[in-house]
Amino acid sequence: MATLETPLSRVEPRLAPAGMGAWIANASVYVWAGFLVVAALIAITGTLFAPYDPTSQNVIARLLPPLSESRRGFHWLGTDPLGRDLLSAILAGTRLSLFIGIASTGVGMAIGVSFGMWAGYFGGWVDRVIMRLSEAQTAMPMFLVAIFFLIVLGPSVLNMLIILPALVWPVFARIVRAETLRLRDQSFIEAAVAAGRTPGAILWSHILPNVAPRIVVLAVIEVGHVMLAEAGLSFLGVGIQPPDSTWGLLIARGRPYLAVAPWLAIMPGLFLALTVLALNMLSRRYAAVSGSAG
């Protein structure tokens, strides 16, 4: 341990490292952001740019490994047991994977932010009930409850959009409440109160803009978490069902062929992993630059 620096000479891990490090850090931001932009474009355009119709079968060309050719043409990521092009299937699954991640986080965020601001600003019994609820939920095995919910009510996109926001709202509620509590006693809020603005207007135009940066960082991270949860539920067979398709479901469907065609399960997972990694890298970078702890 002789290489350890002394505390006096040690600097904080730099937020914006100099020289080569800075260049790599900045370049990586563009790479990750670019990846997300491409994923979003694929989600919007759907299968427009997919090399093949993701449902078209060709049994002769089944289980082709990546970078191989069939009579129909080239298959970048190979084909599945029915000869369907894997890349096309992954592109087709992008829309629902991203939609569920973003929509569920959006709903959970709306609930959490409203509850959090209310609890922090008004206090009292509402505060106690909301915080108690969010605490109890954190102590509960919510993933289990989600599995049970989806088995009993049947797996569907709508049911996913009901249960997934329920997993994320407490995170938003707790952070927004703490921020609101801190802001409430500041002079610009007192001035707004003295000027006769209603609590609703104060929350909307004074508190919300001030908690927004932290909410953004948190939301970006939570989209990743929700996408992983969706994939997990779909993998277990209680989430998205065919003919709908997400990356998580594609992994589940590739699993039986792990020994003969491992790419079927590995490739969709790689897309999911890179997307979540991009979200995490960008939110960390944003938190480091803006100085707000993610």
Added chain:
Amino acid sequence: MASNLALFTAARLRDGVVTLVLVTLVIFLLGHVVGNPAQVMAPVDAKPEDIARLAAQLGLDRPLPERLVSYFGGLLRGDFGTSLWQDRPALTVVLEALPATILLTLAGLVVAGLLGTILGMLAGALPDSPLDRVANFVSVAALSVPHFWLGLLLIVVFAVQLRAVPTSGFTSWQSLILPVATLGLVHGARVFQLVRSATFEEMTKPYTMVARSKGLPERIVLWKHVLRNTGVVIATTIGWEYVRMMGGAAFTIEVVFAWPGIGLLTITAASRQDFPVLQAAVIIAGAFVIATNLLVDLLYGLFDTRLRAA
């Protein structure tokens, strides 16, 4: 005069019981009010009148308050109904699967704790070093991949390609290697993140400078003085990680590796439409998570000198 510690313990115990009651209530509401157990248990092509007949057989046509009372009465007596698929008490079926889950998760936790703590302390003591950068990136990556996918990846590499370990099931101790490695990596990553920042913060405090100025070598400062002060935080972090593991990753990982624990049982019960086992598995696993949570909190209280002193 009750001490602070006693008050703290009592409050935590109360919270734990309240959460447990809430979970069982949520399960009841979801299962019996929003859903219908007869619907789950009936064959897919069953007619509405068949489902109604099954519901009557199961006593599901009684008024809701009566069913709620008999549900909680059953839970208190340890009566979770009879497994449709195995024709044995559902509780027995679930309790038989619990040890396998505990073995898997505890082994995973040991790996995660050691990996996260050792690398986290080194990275925190050597900020911006190559070790710090690499370990930091790997941990962010490990937190970004789906757990079950990482498990599948390990199967492809180590079981299918290298044939070094069994792919799945529980046949020998070697069956533990891949699932434990998966859990250890994923949960070790979060332990790493927290230990790293705790260590970094602690290393800038004046007492470490005093220790150094006495001529103590860095490794003594780090592994004795700093660890003594971050120990409680690290232990709590690892405890919390166990709660997360039990309530999440352990389920998908058990399915990936066909590990005969409570997670695999839940999914099997669901596919066999065995509502009593499904309900019992979720409640028992939930109770286990809540109990672990409580234990971590109580241990934390025991080590917190502010609570102990009064």
